[in-house]
Amino acid sequence: MRQSFPSEPALTRLGAIPRTELASVPTPLLAAPSLAAHLGAGVRISVKADDRTGLGLGGNKVRKLEYELxxxxxxxxxxxxxxxxxxxxxxxxxxxxxxxxxxxxxxxxxxxxxxxxxxxxxxxxxxxxxxxxxxxxxxxxxxxxxxxxxxxxxxxxxxxVPLGASTPRGALGYVHAAVEMHRQLDSRARVWIFVCTSSGGTLGGLILGCALLGWPVRLVGVSADEPAAEAKDKAVGLALDAARLLGGKEIGDSVRTLADSVVTTDDFVGAGYGAATPAGDEAARIFGARTGLILDPVYTAKAAAAMIEWFRRGRVPTSDRVVFVHTGGHPALFR
Ligand SMILES: Cc1ncc(COP(=O)(O)O)c(C=O)c1O
Missing domain, CATH: 3.40.50.1100 (Rossmann fold)
Incomplete structure (x- = not known):
């Protein structure tokens, strides 16, 4: 399934774009066998622990700020x-x-x-x-x-600093995260990546990173607020704009190809941005008890609820692998 790197020069150019080191990276990719067993998924599930990026209690913003700042x-x-x-x-x-x-x-x-x-x-x-x-x-x-x-x-x-640091430049932080995951997984299986999306920079960066790697992942962006179509347009737009920072028309073409398979859903938003949902609460309890990882009710619990629903509906074949991107947000539990 895994392809060669068609855009190696672009990854080299990414390495040449200056950034201020703020994040503790690479973050670990944690195996979650007890979660997979509980879900009866027959699939290997891993968690990309970006709640551990360090600065100021970590989370996904740290990677984006490395480029913004x-x-x-x-x-x-x-x-x-x-x-x-x-x-x-x-x-x-x-x-x-x-x-x-x-x-x-x-x-x-x-x-x-x-x-x-x-x-x-x-x-x-x-x-x-x-x-x-x-x-x-x-x-x-x-x-x-x-x-x-x-x-x-x-x-x-x-x-x-623009809202959420979700600028083309900020999205480059998640190109790095995609490169890390690609190395850490080192697998020939098809990979699904579940991630929460709001201002779009995280999902956009992952789309660009996977496109640059020639990595045909199934990305599922779980909206924390907006309608699914808007969430996708925003993330793909950021991926295309960020691709321009790396140059080369062919990069935009590979972003568009990967984007065709990106799914976004707004089925887990519930009453609106920030409102906890029964499905999110259940997902947080399952994650807590089966991985020892803490999810927040605003973003990560909703993304985890989507992943669990995907399994329950049998939408992930057992030969595939799944990565849940933990984007942080723990302080919301203490508000
Ligand atoms: C904890 C957490 N997860 C996910 C997101 C969504 O990331 P993005 O805004 O890059 O789409 C945010 C954004 O605020 C967040 O704080």
Whole structure:
């Protein structure tokens, strides 16, 4: 099943794109035999433990920030500015990166957190970020621009990190993750990869990485919020834009070919973004008891619920292998 690397020059070019090392990588690929036995799947299941990327309690944002915060982009910068909800994992990791790099950090947050703060809201403050609160989601962008202007007027220089660090550049972090998994699996079996998707950079990077490797995986993106079609369009668009950073028209063609087989689902969103679901709660309990791994209710539990449903419906042949990408998010359990 595995093919040769058709785009080796592109992978070499990826190696030449500067990044700031923030993540503890490669993260382990953990075997989950007891989970597979419990699900009666007859399939080898592994977990790519990206909850262990380290910085600021880890998760998928750390890999993306390595490229967003590349050294040449940080030249002269005094402060990172970004935005998110009161319990944003992204804001937590940006604040941690700023602290590690000796920069200040402003977070533009919509909505008031509870008092005293808990979960990520507590960690945003513990990591030394200044918090600017705005009433609604749509108020975040203008307030972020205003903060960047304020910092400039005071003689500093702001780098605005876009939502979720899901830019073409940020998606390159997940090209690396795909390369790691390809090496770690070292298998001839067909591989399914289940991953949660929201702002699209994680899934987009995986699509590009697998396309570059000529690795015909079955990627399943489990939406945390948006309709499935929009989630797919966003991720594929990011993969194509990130491919341009690596040059070569043939890369875009292989992204499009792989994208045809990418499945996204919104069947596990439930009442909406952030709302726990019975299927997610069940998946988290199964994972906890059968792997010792902790899932969060907002992202990873929903992705795990999808994977379990795939098995229950017999959609994964026993000759295949399955990887569940654990993208982190643990603080949501303590909000
Ligand atoms: C824990 C966790 N998992 C998955 C995702 C989804 O990743 P992406 O935004 O790259 O689609 C996020 C994004 O916020 C997240 O915080």
């Amino acid at each position: 590349a050294p040449e982009r940080l030249r002269g910068v005094t402060e990172l500015v970004t935005s998110g909800g009161p319990h944003s994992n992204h804001c937590r990791v940006v604040a941690a990166a700023a602290a590690q790099l000796g920069l200040r950090c402003t977070l533009v947050i919509n909505g008031q957190p509870e008092d005293p703060t808990r979960g990520n809201a507590c960690l945003h403050r513990l990591l030394g970020a200044s918090i600017v609160t705005v009433p609604e989601r749509q108020d975040r962008d203008p307030a972020t621009e205003e903060e960047a202007r304020r910092i400039g007027a005071a003689g500093g220089r702001a780098l605005v």
